[in-house]
Amino acid sequence: MPKLSKNSLEKRFACQHCGKSLRTRQGLSGHIQFKHGDGQKSLEVDGSTVPSKVKEIAMFGAAWKLPSSGVKARQIILANWLEVQALCKFLNIKLSPQDFKNYFIVRLAQIHDKEM
Numbered sequence: 001m002p003k004l005s006k007n008s009l010e011k012r013f014a015c016q017h018c019g020k021s022l023r024t025r026q027g028l029s030g031h032i033q034f035k036h037g038d039g040q041k042s043l044e045v046d047g048s049t050v051p052s053k054v055k056e057i058a059m060f061g062a063a064w065k066l067p068s069s070g071v072k073a074r075q076i077i078l079a080n081w082l083e084v085q086a087l088c089k090f091l092n093i094k095l096s097p098q099d100f101k102n103y104f105i106v107r108l109a110q111i112h113d114k115e116m
């Protein structure tokens with residue numbers, strides 16, 4: 001039930017996790033998604049998709065005429081991501097698709113620097 005704030009007669013919505021009071025339901029929803037991670041989709045790659053992803057990387061490399069070392073480096077990025085994901089799962093840390101994008105972009109930049 002919304003409560004009245006001390007400073008005014010407006011309704012406030014309290015967070016059930018931390019007790020913070022917000023003015024609107026939308027604000028409360030955004031707060032919960034951002035601060036408490038309830039709205040964050042979990043990103044998991046199961047072991048059955050790994051061989052197909054490795055093949056996709058090889059096909060991409062062939063299409064872009066990447067050297068075999070470049071294809072192998074990208075496959076290593078995937079393997080390292082699976083290791084990071086397993087560690088985060090063990091530590092009960094949620095990962096989002098944005099986390100994978102950030103990881104992959106940074107790793108690609110590192111590979112590009114080594115190739116130059």
